[in-house]
Amino acid sequence: MKSPHIFKKFIQYFLQGLIILAPIAITIYAVTALFNFIDNILPSLIGYFSPDLLGTDANGNPKKIPGLGFILVTLIVILVGYISSSFIVSKLVDLFDKVLERTPGIKLLYSTVKDFFEAFAGNKRKFDKSVLVSIETTDVWQIGFITQEDLHEFGLQEYVAVYVPQSYAFTGRLYFVKADRVRLITDISSAEAMKFAISGGVTTIEEDDKKS
Structure with a gap:
């Protein structure tokens, strides 16, 4: 087998492997980055409000429990989504929503972010046509x-x-x-x-x- 043919096959296999691995690697990197971001923030917040709850490491920083932040945030989001379907909670959410949408300064940021997320999901999706x-x-x-x-x-x-x-x-x-x-x-x-x-x-x- 000639060297140019071997080199061409090598490039072909390399590109095929790259096509397979690149999306997987990027997805894993994005999920891991989010995972680490949440885990790095939570110990500081807990340490600020309750310094003795997690304790400290050798450097005096709040101890980290791997995965705790990610799991906690996920459960909170699911819980909010679940209880928001009840009549009383939905009315409270609507009231809080109206207050934020009428508060000067906060109104622009809150309404923009809210509309952005509702455009992709929920009952008010805009990107469905x-x-x-x-x-x-x-x-x-x-x-x-x-x-x-x-x-x-x-x-x-x-x-x-x-x-x-x-x-x-x-x-x-x-x-x-x-x-x-x-x-x-x-x-x-x-x-x-x-x-x-x-x-x-x-x-x-x-x-x-x-x-x-």
Whole structure:
């Protein structure tokens, strides 16, 4: 076997291994970074409010219990989600929500963060209507998501608001475009459309997620 052929095979196997391992490694790194971030913060908070609860190490710093912070935060989030479904708690949450949304200074930050998370999950999801939108020229189309269909507040009667995500990023751009320059995507789910857009079009559309 000739050396150039061996080198070509070596590069091919290397790229195949990289394609397999890179997503796994990035996912593990992200989860581990979040895990360590929470675990590093919790001992300091507990040590501040209750210095004797965890004790201290040889350097005088609060002792760390690996995994405690991650488990605790996960349980708190699940617990809040569970009890928020009850009538009394839901009313208290609504009251607290209204107070924060009317508090000067806090209102902008709170409402922006709240709307951002509700856009992806919950009963008020905004990214559930995927479309093809033509913005710069009629022959080029981009994947987007209709977030508002009524823009009379902006004096636009025949326009819709379309959010266009950017590939390999958590950012995107908002456009006001005429409704006739938007085509509703009906063959695949919104989740698959988002994944396809963010991946730059290299991901595979799952058959099970195609709309009937």
